[in-house]
Amino acid sequence: MKIALIRRHFSPTGGAELYLQRLIEALAEARHELHLFAETWAQTPAGVSFHPVDVHGSRAERPLRFAEAVETELAQCRLDCVFSLERTLRQDVYRAGDGVHRVWLLRRRQFAPWWRKPLIGWGAFHKNMLWLEAQTFDPRNTRFIIANSEMVRREILEHFRFPADRILLVRNGVEVARLQKGDRVATRTRFGVKENEFLLLFAGSGWERKGLAYVLQALRAWPSGTVKLLVAGKGNQPRGAPPNAIFAGALTEMHHAYAAADLLAFVPIYEPSANVCYEALAAGLPVVTSAYNGAGEIIQEKVNGSVISNPADIVALVEAIEYWKERRPRPPVPTAVDLSLSRNVQQTVAVLEIAARQ
Numbered sequence: 001m002k003i004a005l006i007r008r009h010f011s012p013t014g015g016a017e018l019y020l021q022r023l024i025e026a027l028a029e030a031r032h033e034l035h036l037f038a039e040t041w042a043q044t045p046a047g048v049s050f051h052p053v054d055v056h057g058s059r060a061e062r063p064l065r066f067a068e069a070v071e072t073e074l075a076q077c078r079l080d081c082v083f084s085l086e087r088t089l090r091q092d093v094y095r096a097g098d099g100v101h102r103v104w105l106l107r108r109r110q111f112a113p114w115w116r117k118p119l120i121g122w123g124a125f126h127k128n129m130l131w132l133e134a135q136t137f138d139p140r141n142t143r144f145i146i147a148n149s150e151m152v153r154r155e156i157l158e159h160f161r162f163p164a165d166r167i168l169l170v171r172n173g174v175e176v177a178r179l180q181k182g183d184r185v186a187t188r189t190r191f192g193v194k195e196n197e198f199l200l201l202f203a204g205s206g207w208e209r210k211g212l213a214y215v216l217q218a219l220r221a222w223p224s225g226t227v228k229l230l231v232a233g234k235g236n237q238p239r240g241a242p243p244n245a246i247f248a249g250a251l252t253e254m255h256h257a258y259a260a261a262d263l264l265a266f267v268p269i270y271e272p273s274a275n276v277c278y279e280a281l282a283a284g285l286p287v288v289t290s291a292y293n294g295a296g297e298i299i300q301e302k303v304n305g306s307v308i309s310n311p312a313d314i315v316a317l318v319e320a321i322e323y324w325k326e327r328r329p330r331p332p333v334p335t336a337v338d339l340s341l342s343r344n345v346q347q348t349v350a351v352l353e354i355a356a357r358q
Contacts (some may be wrong), residue, residue: 001356002033004182005048006084006091008066009040018275019097019172019344020085024048026345035077036179037070058123067132079083081356087132094136095146095170095348099272099294100155101129103191107270107292111312137162144355146170146348149273149294168351171298171337172278179282182259191230191246193260198227198325201261201285201326203254203276205234210274211267211290211311216241218265218317227325228263232257258283263324267311268293281305282339284332289319304333 027034028047036044037051044050051073055065061075067088074082084091087098105121112120135141137160145167148154149274153167193199200219204210212231213331216238219229224244232251241247251257254276258264264280264287273294279288281298287305289296306320324330 001080001354002078002084003027003352003356004035004037004077004079005113006037006070006082006086006088007051008038008063008086021045022341024230025349026349030349035079037073038248039066058124060128063125063132064128067135081352084136086165087129087136089132089135090141091136092142093144093146093351094142095148096152096156097148097272099152100159101133102159103155104270108208111269125341134160135290139163139166143358144168145353146351148172149297151292151294151297152272170347170351172273172295173274173341174273174278174282174339176282176340179255179258180284182255182257182283184259187256187260191248191260193228193230193246197225198222198263198328199261200227200229200263200265200321201232201280202229202265203232203257203280204266204274205250207233207238209233209268209270211269211346213238214230214267214311214314214317215265216245216319217314219245221318221322227321228259230261254279255283258285261285261332262328262330263288263321264305265317265321266293267308267317270309271295275298277305278339281333281335286324286330286333288317288324298335298337300336304335 009039024034024045034048035051036048037053039053039055041050053066053069053073055062055069057065071089071131082091083093085095085097108120109117122289137156139162147167148171153169156162156167157164202212202215219242227244229245231245231247234250237247258280264285265276266276267290269292271293277295281289281304287299289307290311291307295309299307308316308320
């Protein structure tokens with residue numbers, strides 16, 4: 001097949017980019033002809049023709065300009081399948097890895113202070129994103145959608161008139177073997193965590209959406225000598241953060257952080273299907289998350305984690321953390337689903353092949 005792959009930017013720590021890189025490797029190995037359309041990409045993978053998409057404009061304009069420019073570029077190519085990881089104007093397969101922007105705005109309003117609620121969603125950026133989303137979820141413009149959780153699938157069906165049988169579930173996948181090779185002792189030593197201290201891990205950037213504020217509030221329930229929190233991700237340290245919170249910045253070798261931790265505490269107000277939860281489970285680490293995270297669907301309650309219904313319910317969050325704290329030390333937790341990246345890639349390739357044949 002002659003396949004177009006669309007993603008605006010490369011980020012060395014981005015889950016979508018890692019997913020796309022592994023997919024490219026699998027498609028290249030199967031001898032498909034690959035064309036990557038992006039604004040920037042740090043290093044073009046072997047066996048791929050890179051098509052730089054030159055886009056100018058403000059933050060509000062750039063997503064729309066990118067979609068328009070990609071459509072112009074694609075019109076000049078003869079392709080069997082167009083696979084987009086961005087909201088664009090026309091594609092055979094769209095992976096809804098970013099979820100539904102309309103729902104994200106609803107969640108922001110739900111959890112924002114009263115004075116901010118009327119302001120959320122205003123402005124040209126959100127207007128353009130909502131328009132692009134409507135184009136992407138129009139069945140005349142997209143033949144198949146890949147959803148990485150049942151939550152996202154339900155949201156698409158609730159807000160858009162897209163045929164249910166054309167939305168296919170392909171859950172995330174991670175490099176299981178690598179994630180099981182972390183160094184617990186060296187990493188805890190690096191961050192000054194004693195072996196008798198219970199270490200929570202929060203991973204990710206975009207802290208408002210991912211619920212760091214709630215984890216920091218819950219952390220105050222324990223003295224600093226008993227529980228600590230390691231925050232791995234980009235962001236400015238919040239004022240008044242508890243002294244037992246360690247802000248490590250972005251970590252490129254997250255498998256060591258998973259090995260060092262005793263529990264992943266990640267309670268987003270909206271997350272389509274958090275890759276960090278898959279990574280933690282692959283490393284054998286239990287996960288406490290919220291019902292607004294599609295990855296909660298693979299959590300077996302009190303077997304490999306806990307799901308709280310409301311991320312802002314600090315009492316419920318503290319209780320869930322305490323449940324796992326009382327069970328330390330523990331063996332690696334089991335997970336019933338296949339977490340492997342190879343499974344994810346195989347299922348994605350199967351969808352692309354279906355789209356190319358129709």
